Amino acid sequence: MRIVEAFVGEYASGKSENAINRSLELLAENHKVTLVDLDTVEPFYTLRPLKKDLQGMGLNVIAWSPEETMGLGEAGSLLRQEMIWALKNEGSIILDIGYGVHGANIFNLIEGATSDPDLKVYAVVSTARPMTATKEDIVEYIKDLGKVDGLINNTHLGNETTPEVIEEGSQIVTEAALELGIPVIYTAVSQELAHQFPGTDKMGNPIKVIKRFMPQAFW
Amino acid sequence: MSEKPVKGSRRVFMTGNEVCAWAALAAEADIMYGYPITPQTDIMQYWTRLAPKYGRKFLQTEDEISAGFTTVGGVIAGKRAFSATTGPGNTLFQEPMSMAEMMRIPTVVIIPQRGGPSTATVIYSQQEVTMTTFGGNGEGFRIVYSTAGHQDLYDYTIKAFNTAWKYRFPTFVLGDGYQAKMREPLTIYDPAERGIEMVKTEPLVGLPGTPGVDRPVQYLRNTYNTEEELYDVVMSIAKDYEKAAPEIMEWQDFDTDGEMDVLILAHGVVSRAAQGALPLLKDAGIHAGHFRPITLRPMPEEQMRQAAAKAKRILVVESAYGQFLKLVKEALYGMDKPIDTLLRPGAGVTAEEIVHRIQEGR
Amino acid sequence: MTREKVALAPHMPKCWNPDTKPHKFCPGCGHGLALKMLGEAIDELGIQDKVVFGCDIGCSLLAWDFFNVDSVQTHHGRTTPVITGIKRARPEIIGIAYMGDGGGYAIGAQHLVNSATRNEKVTAILINNTNYGMTGGQMAPTTLPGQKTETTPYGRDPKETGYPTLGPEMVAAIAREGAYVARGSISNLRQLKKYLKKAIQNQMDGNGFSFVEVLSSCPTNWRTNAEATWSFVEKDMAEYFHVGEFKVPGLKEEK
Numbered sequence: 001m002r003i004v005e006a007f008v009g010e011y012a013s014g015k016s017e018n019a020i021n022r023s024l025e026l027l028a029e030n031h032k033v034t035l036v037d038l039d040t041v042e043p044f045y046t047l048r049p050l051k052k053d054l055q056g057m058g059l060n061v062i063a064w065s066p067e068e069t070m071g072l073g074e075a076g077s078l079l080r081q082e083m084i085w086a087l088k089n090e091g092s093i094i095l096d097i098g099y100g101v102h103g104a105n106i107f108n109l110i111e112g113a114t115s116d117p118d119l120k121v122y123a124v125v126s127t128a129r130p131m132t133a134t135k136e137d138i139v140e141y142i143k144d145l146g147k148v149d150g151l152i153n154n155t156h157l158g159n160e161t162t163p164e165v166i167e168e169g170s171q172i173v174t175e176a177a178l179e180l181g182i183p184v185i186y187t188a189v190s191q192e193l194a195h196q197f198p199g200t201d202k203m204g205n206p207i208k209v210i211k212r213f214m215p216q217a218f219w
Numbered sequence: 220m221s222e223k224p225v226k227g228s229r230r231v232f233m234t235g236n237e238v239c240a241w242a243a244l245a246a247e248a249d250i251m252y253g254y255p256i257t258p259q260t261d262i263m264q265y266w267t268r269l270a271p272k273y274g275r276k277f278l279q280t281e282d283e284i285s286a287g288f289t290t291v292g293g294v295i296a297g298k299r300a301f302s303a304t305t306g307p308g309n310t311l312f313q314e315p316m317s318m319a320e321m322m323r324i325p326t327v328v329i330i331p332q333r334g335g336p337s338t339a340t341v342i343y344s345q346q347e348v349t350m351t352t353f354g355g356n357g358e359g360f361r362i363v364y365s366t367a368g369h370q371d372l373y374d375y376t377i378k379a380f381n382t383a384w385k386y387r388f389p390t391f392v393l394g395d396g397y398q399a400k401m402r403e404p405l406t407i408y409d410p411a412e413r414g415i416e417m418v419k420t421e422p423l424v425g426l427p428g429t430p431g432v433d434r435p436v437q438y439l440r441n442t443y444n445t446e447e448e449l450y451d452v453v454m455s456i457a458k459d460y461e462k463a464a465p466e467i468m469e470w471q472d473f474d475t476d477g478e479m480d481v482l483i484l485a486h487g488v489v490s491r492a493a494q495g496a497l498p499l500l501k502d503a504g505i506h507a508g509h510f511r512p513i514t515l516r517p518m519p520e521e522q523m524r525q526a527a528a529k530a531k532r533i534l535v536v537e538s539a540y541g542q543f544l545k546l547v548k549e550a551l552y553g554m555d556k557p558i559d560t561l562l563r564p565g566a567g568v569t570a571e572e573i574v575h576r577i578q579e580g581r
Numbered sequence: 582m583t584r585e586k587v588a589l590a591p592h593m594p595k596c597w598n599p600d601t602k603p604h605k606f607c608p609g610c611g612h613g614l615a616l617k618m619l620g621e622a623i624d625e626l627g628i629q630d631k632v633v634f635g636c637d638i639g640c641s642l643l644a645w646d647f648f649n650v651d652s653v654q655t656h657h658g659r660t661t662p663v664i665t666g667i668k669r670a671r672p673e674i675i676g677i678a679y680m681g682d683g684g685g686y687a688i689g690a691q692h693l694v695n696s697a698t699r700n701e702k703v704t705a706i707l708i709n710n711t712n713y714g715m716t717g718g719q720m721a722p723t724t725l726p727g728q729k730t731e732t733t734p735y736g737r738d739p740k741e742t743g744y745p746t747l748g749p750e751m752v753a754a755i756a757r758e759g760a761y762v763a764r765g766s767i768s769n770l771r772q773l774k775k776y777l778k779k780a781i782q783n784q785m786d787g788n789g790f791s792f793v794e795v796l797s798s799c800p801t802n803w804r805t806n807a808e809a810t811w812s813f814v815e816k817d818m819a820e821y822f823h824v825g826e827f828k829v830p831g832l833k834e835e836k
Contacts, residue, residue, distance in 0.1 A: 011261070012233050012402040128232040130225075130241060130407065131268075157232045157404040165230075250670050278669050281695035285662040288655065292666020295653060296633075300670060318656055424651035424667065425674045429630040431598060431649025438646045440654040442638070 002118050003031065004087065006095040007152070008104065008145060009124035010132060014154040014214075018124050018188060019096035020050070021210045023059050032091030036083060037063035038106060039098030050213055062086055079109060087112045087119075104146035120149045122185055125176075127155045127169040138176035150185040151177045153205060163196045167203075174203040224273050228408035235398040238369050239303065239329050240265030241407055242376035247417050248327075249298040250276040252289040256308040257341035258331050258396040263303065283308040287315025287326075294324050295439070297422025299380055301327040305396075306335055309347050309354075316389050317355030321441040323456070324423075325383035329376060329392045331399035334565035343396035344565040345487055348542040351391050352516045358453065360460045362390040362467055363516040365487040369405040372398060375513075377410050384418040386463045393515065395538070397488050397567065464517035473497055475508035475526045481559075481577055482530035483509045484523070484547050485568075489536055495570030496577075505577060515543075520550035527551055533558045534580075536573055540564040594620025596629040598649045605643045609810055611767040611797025612640060615708055616647055618774040619677070623650070626781055628675055633667055635660040637680035637689070640714040644679060658689025665692075665701050675784055676703040683713050686722035686746040693748075693792075697756045700789035704780045707748060707792070710799040711818065718802030722746040725821055730802075745821060752792045753827035759789030762828040766796035768815045769824070776826065788830045796822055 003026060009015040016039070023035040035054065051061050062082045087093060087110060097106055104121065107113035123142055125132050132138050142148050155169020170187050177184045186208040187201045194209040201207060224244040233241075239262045243251065251270070253263045267277050280286045286302050293300025304312050309330055319326045332347040334340030353359040362382050364375040376392050383390035410417060423437055430436035443449040471490075474497055475482065481500075485493040490511040500507040510526040512519050527533055533556050537543040540562050548558070561568065561576045593599060597620050606612045623629055632650040636642055638657035645654040655663045664676040685693050685707040693705065712730050713719040719732040723745045727736040753762040761783040765773035773795060780791035796818050800810040 011237065126232065128230070128404070130229075130231055130233070133229075133231075157230055158402065160230070160404045252666060252669075276669065278665075280662065281691050284659065285665075285692055285695070288659045288662035289666030289669065292663040292668075293670035295663070296667040296670040296674065298670040300666070314656060315659070318659075422671070424633045424653060425631075425671055426651065429649075430651055431596075432629075436598065436646075436649050437651040437653075439652065440645050441656075442642060442645070442654055 003092040004116055004118040004120065005093075006097050006107075006119065006121045007124055008097045008121060008148070010126075010129055010141075013124045013126045013129060013132070014156065014188065015124040016096050017210060017212065017214045018152055018154060019094050020054065020213050021208070023054075023094045024057065026092050026094070027058055032060075034060040034062060034086065034089040034091065034093045036086040036093065036095045037061070038083060038095055038110075060089065084109060084111055086110060087116055103144055104148070121147050122150050122152050123148045124152045124154045125173050127172045128157050128165065133172075135172055135175045135179065138173065139179050142176070142180055148180075148182060150183045151180075152185050153187040153201075156188075156190070161190065161193065163193060166193070166197075167201055170201045170203045170205055174205060222273070223409055224269065225407050225409050228406055228412055230404055231407050232402060232404045233369075234261065234400055234402050235369055235372050235394060236261040236331065236400070237265050238372045238405060238407075239376050239392070240269060242373045243301055244269055244273060244275065245407065245410055246377040246380045247299060248275065248301050248380065250278070250293050250300045251302060252278045252280055252286045252293060252300065253302050254280050254283045254286045254304070254308060256283070256305055258333055258399040259303045259305045259308070259329070261399070262329060283311035284314055287312045288318075290326050290328070291315050291319055291324050294319075294326050295423045296425060297420050299384070299420050301329070301380070303329040303331070305331050305347070306333040307338060309350055313350060313355035316361070317357040318441055319389035320355070320357040320360045320456070322439060323387040324389065325387050326389045327376075327379045327383050327392070328389070330394065332393065332395040340565060341396065342565075343538065343567060345395060345489065345538040346540075346542060346564060347393070348515060348537075348539060349545070351393050352546070358457065359516055360388055360456050361516050362386070362388050362514065363393050364391070364469070364513060365393045365515050366398060367488050367490045367511070368398060369403050373405055373407055377415065381415070381418045382467060384420055386459075386467065388460065388463075393487065395488055460517070467514060468517050468519040468522070469513035470519040470522050471511045471513065472526060473509040473511070475510060475529060477529070478506065479508040479530040480506045481532045481534050482526055483507060483534045483536060483573065484543075485509065485536040486512055486515060486543055489538060489568050492568045492570045492573055493536060496573040499570060499574045500577060503574065503578065507577065515546060518546055518550050523547070523550045524554060527554055527556055530556065532556065532580075534561060534573070534577060535559070536561040536568055536576075538563050538566060538568060594624050596620050596623045596648050596650060598646060601646045604647060606640065607801040609798060609800040609807060610640070611710060611795065611799070611814070612644065612708060614767040614770060615706070615773070615795045615797060616644055618770055619706065619777055620648065621774055622777040622781055623648070626778060626785070628781070628785070631673070631675045633664065633674050633676050635664040635667075635676065635678045637678075637684035639681040639683055639716075641679050641681050641684065641708060642715070658684045658687070658692065660684065661689055661692040661696050661703070661705055664703050665696055668701065668703050672702070675781065677781070678703060678705045680705070680707050681714070682707060682709045682711070682721045682723040682746070682748075686748055693752065694755060697752045697760065697790045697792065700757060700759055702784050702787055702789065704784045704791040705793075706777065706780070707794045708797045709748070709794050709818075709822065710797045711745070712799055712802050714799050714802055718799075723748075723822075725817060747822070748794045749792060749827045752790075756790055756792075756828060759783075759830050760828050761788070761791040761830060763792075763826040764794045764796065764822060764824050766814065766819065766824050767798060768796070768811065768819075772824070779829070783830060794822070796824065
């Protein structure tokens with residue numbers, strides 16, 4: 001089955017992390033996987049520096065490498081041809097999409113995105129970010145984004161994350177999802193805390209154990 | 220007045236630039252003027268998203284010269300005005316900031332340093348130390364806080380407004396591209412909750428009444444006719460600056476109590492590498508301490524000298540080719556201490572590199 | 582005070598600061614006339630308590646304590662952004678930026694252009710005397726073709742240094758609805774005052790950017806006597822720089 005998923009979200013919400021983990025998960029299930037970096041607004045802290053490692057694991061990664069783009073930050077919103085045609089790749093496709101004021105309009109730049117029957121858009125939400133800290137803020141934010149098929153609770157405080165932080169986030173994200181009429185796809189939990197979450201979180205959302213890659217992406 | 224942007228206090232996780240925008244909101248900043256330049260731009264992006272919700276204003280100017288002078292104008296009008304810039308933009312800011320020095324205009328500017336000279340990189344450096352502390356055709360009558368992470372960015376952005384308005388010197392929050400873009404947890408809070416009272420702002424023009432009729436006219440200038448006249452003005456600013464300096468200076472000591480084999484001097488985010496190096500050095504049998512000036516202007520020279528006096532050698536570490544080193548040499552002038560250096564212009568420094576440098580030097 | 586002295590006292594606008602008069606501009610300089618019209622405009626509009634006057638570097642600097650209105654002297658070319666910053670922070674203030682042709686058309690041209698395109702609610706007044714007066718008569722953006730200055734000792738050669746800047750024409754071309762743009766002259770003070778009043782009123786009405794260039798004189802650097810001075814302003818300059826309104830809110834553009 002062809003899986004096409006886009007992970008969208010605010011800076012530091014954890015969309016790249018979730019996109020990478022999802023790609024590797026599909027790879028382990030013998031999918032052919034293309035991972036696309038479409039973080040056009042926020043050129044830092046994208047998966048670019050991880051490109052080589054991820055390709056070594058067997059992913060087809062469409063992203064700039066840091067050495068390819070002079071003055072990378074200034075050139076942050078460069079698209080390359082392969083990005084526009086990303087959905088034409090064989091197999092499953094995971095899109096890591098940066099936030100911008102135009103929200104989900106970035107799909108207008110990707111050939112076939114608006115008509116792709118398989119495309120699911122998941123918004124990665126962390127209530128540790130003040131702009132998406134309350135149910136009301138999340139609802140407003142998601143409505144602004146456009147098409148969103150589900151929420152991912154990725155509430156965390158980096159190394160200070162505790163099960164309580166995650167559960168508190170889950171409650172708020174779940175309430176927002178209810179109001180929006182869309183599901184919570186899962187609650188993300190880092191490997192270190194996985195043992196504290198057997199099965200589901202307290203709100204009944206599935207748990208996805210996330211291996212952290214992004215701290216290595218720091219230049 | 221609109222609702223408070225930050226109520227109570229809470230633990231959050233975000234980028235450094237976002238922290239600055241929230242801190243300026245919490246500090247009751249009224250207006251930001253700015254021009255886009257990486258890695259500063261998201262301070263403006265967050266401010267423009269948040270400010271209208273709390274009745275605050277923004278102007279995107281035609282360049283950084285204008286960003287600096289409009290900020291000066293906003294402060295003259297009596298508003299808590301600020302800007303943010305870096306690199307070549309900081310260069311252009313030096314002209315308006317020299318006017319702010321001369322006219323005692325309490326501007327606040329946040330500077331996430333990028334690589335230089337010239338356009339260089341948008342990533343990271345500590346190469347704007349000389350320019351930010353002593354730039355323009357001025358005498359360095361400025362206050363410069365060098366932050367080392369997100370909590371610092373929040374705390375010192377708020378503090379910058381109060382220091383600026385209390386002492387009436389242009390004040391800078393000197394960060395860097397790493398701090399701007401990295402993500403880490405911090406506590407954001409309503410300053411009032413911590414007993415921090417925002418210093419009241421005062422207009423220099425547009426006062427109540429009719430000038431020359433029922434109140435004196437406000438004539439503001441930075442031009443003087445004679446050497447004597449200028450000398451008196453500059454000396455009086457210098458006197459005020461020196462008087463305020465001890466109240467403004469901030470620093471941190473790490474393991475500097477006893478005799479040290481080496482004292483590591485570093486500021487900003489590099490201080491975190493220095494702090495990380497201390498336990499590694501201890502394991503290697505080297506007694507090292509670390510002194511971090513938080514204010515680069517005014518420099519806590521006496522405190523640095525006291526720490527240096529207890530060490531056999533000094534190691535200066537910075538992501539620049541000797542800009543902080545120059546300030547250190549001035550502070551330690553006359554002391555008989557060998558100074559080693561680890562200078563990495565435009566590049567990050569790790570704890571391991573510091574350890575290696577110290578072991579290599581033995 | 583004796584009767585004679587009272588009788589001799591010149592009429593001064595109410596908002597002028599009498600303590601700084603007589604002013605320090607050279608005899609025959611047009612600044613004093615322009616500032617007198619500005620003073621009368623302020624008086625007639627009744628806004629002495631609301632104006633913030635910003636002045637540039639160059640001879641306009643000498644106006645820093647000219648009025649009994651709050652005043653700020655800035656850097657060369659930077660008066661427009663300082664006044665813009667004040668106005669943005671405190672919209673109830675009436676901001677007047679006063680500058681010379683060097684400040685407005687050369688070193689601060691980007692600020693004039695961008696304030697105009699943003700339609701900043703400020704009033705910019707620019708004195709065009711075809712040279713840099715305070716620095717001793719060098720070429721300005723407005724120096725006429727063939728005109729001798731200290732840096733064009735053989736006369737301005739447009740092939741080498743271009744043609745004089747047509748400021749109001751430029752501003753009128755880039756400014757949009759709500760902007761007021763005019764060029765007046767010290768040789769027609771009633772008209773100049775009318776333009777200045779409209780330029781300030783336009784700001785008070787919240788319409789947009791207002792800009793008045795004033796054709797002015799600099800006999801000291803021109804090395805002209807009274808007759809030659811007036812002739813230069815009224816003939817040579819007026820021939821190149823057309824006096825009139827270039828943009829008036831609510832009206833079709835007129836010359």
